Amino acid sequence: MxxxxxxxxxxxxxxxxxxxxxxxxxxxxxxxxxxxxxxxxxxxxxxxxxxxxxxxxxxxxxxxxxxxxxxxxxxxxxxxxxxxxxQTPGKAPNPLLVIFVWIILFIGSGLAIMNFHTDVSMQEVHERIYYLITGEHVKRPFILQIPYSIGIGMGMIIFFNHLFKKRFNEEPSPMELEMYLYQEAIDQYVINDEKQKVEGSSREPSG
Known part of the structure; x- marks a missing residue:
């Protein structure tokens, strides 16, 4: 044996x-x-x-x-x-480019949130809730809007399981899962592409 x-x-x-x-x-x-x-x-x-x-x-x-x-x-x-x-030697990131991209992402995400609230008439919803609770009509119910805004930020932190470099638990965040699946797809593509190259070269006539 x-x-x-x-x-x-x-x-x-x-x-x-x-x-x-x-x-x-x-x-x-x-x-x-x-x-x-x-x-x-x-x-x-x-x-x-x-x-x-x-x-x-x-x-x-x-x-x-x-x-x-x-x-x-x-x-x-x-x-x-x-x-x-x-791996190839990587270049050091350009601080100006990093700041520029950060500003673009910050503005874009802010506009996305504001457009969403405009579409669903969140201002009127807050006014209506305030009226149902207090019986008064108020144009800017800050007592509802401020906690709501803080809650959005806290919810995003909990959802992504990160606050800067601090992780709250060992569970992967949705972003980490998406990156993992993306990397898995890339690796599988590389394997399939290499297979096709090998099979293609083996079918070529030798002369």
């Missing part, structure tokens, strides 16, 4: 251009004692030659391992591919 080695690819990893990645960097191995020497097998050198992303397939790792030790039974217990993101 062949010695069994279980392999689980990492879902995603990042590397710098020129960095040599070994099996221990892209996966986790468990099993027969011989797996320890397999961890040092080179897999890929990160390069921007074909873009910022690369896909490492389980079959490629199995081929490399069998070249080193063909007697092993390699079994995958994780994702079939891992996405390698090759």
């Amino acid at each position: 062949k010695p069994i080695v279980y392999l689980r690819l990492k879902k995603k990893l990042q590397a710098q251009p020129g960095q040599l990645l070994r099996i221990k960097d892209v996966s986790r191995l468990v099993g027969d004692e011989s797996y320890k020497e397999l961890q040092e097998i080179p897999v890929i050198t990160a390069s921007l030659e074909h873009g910022n992303f690369a896909v490492i397939d389980f079959l490629d790792l199995m081929h490399l391992i069998h070249q080193h030790n063909p007697t092993l039974d390699i079994r995958n217990i994780g994702p079939p591919q891992t996405v390698l993101e090759i």
